[in-house]
Amino acid sequence: MNAYPEKQHYTADDLVAIIAILRDPDNGCPWDKVQTHRSIRMNFLEEAYEAVDAIDLDDPELLCEELGDVLMQVAFHAQIEREAGHFTFAEVCDGVCRKLLDRHPHIFRGDESIKDWDSLKNKEKGRLTLADDLESVPGALPALMRAAKLQKRAARCGVETAAAPADIAAAAETAVSTADKAMAEQAVGELLFTAAALARQAGVDPEQALQKRNAAFLAEHAGRAENQES
Structure with a gap:
């Protein structure tokens, strides 16, 4: 048994501590302690999409x-890396705090000469060519979203x-x-790929456009099913 103190309010530090207990090799949760980044x-991805659904x-x-x-999920992955000593x-x-400070010098340092987030990011990441910029687009993005992002970066x-x-x-x-x-x-x-390009020309996000069409299709056919049941 791993007793954890009851509190009126828990913090990010508590989350980290709880995840560490769940990952304990001897007394942790049988499921949590054997998980890997890949598993x-x-x-x-699912948790991120569920958060986006809540926004919508x-x-x-x-x-x-x-x-x-x-x-x-962030704390869980970080705990795996902590155990590996990374x-x-x-x-x-x-790291993310330093990144935000560095990418907003006009806000935090009074340097009004630099306001271009993309150029700061590319400099920070060592992206010197179009190939560098394109290769940094995450491969795990939904394909339509990735197509639009690749095209946008190429257009720059x-x-x-x-x-x-x-x-x-x-x-x-x-x-x-x-x-x-x-x-x-x-x-x-x-x-x-062409549809994504046409969407960009129209100033429309192709992923969002398809999501809205999906929602319309769902509503249309859900309505038909209800009518058939009645």
Whole structure:
């Protein structure tokens, strides 16, 4: 048994301590103590998406809960690294605080000559070329979101993604008319990549646009199901 003091209010320090107890090799939770970064990778993504859902629902109470779940994931991953002797939760906090101070010199140091977040970030990360910038876009992003981000970064360097409605029509026709699965997959990829480019031209976030269409589809068919039951 690992007794933990009852408190009126718990803090981030308590969270770190509780995670450490759960991860204890001898007396910890059988599930928690055997987890790795990779085994809980999808948990991190799911908790982040649930927090985004709470934002979309405009539900502060739910958002508070979901942000706690996201913070727990951060503490959990940091504890795994602490056990490996690499870094601690405190170092995670220290690093992000320093990053915010460094990237906002006009706010914290009175230096009005630098206000470009992207240039500061690229300098900090050692990104000197377009290839460096593109390779730093996370591979785990949803594909449509990643396409838009890649195109946006390329555009900052003067590389625009050619896109016209006719390109979408041509890709769609190839996808449905060919019996070659590899060719159809390539055509669908071209269609979606072009759709992301057209969305950018219209000033629309393609991921959000598709999410809204998904929601409309769900509402439409949920309504039909209710009508059929009645």
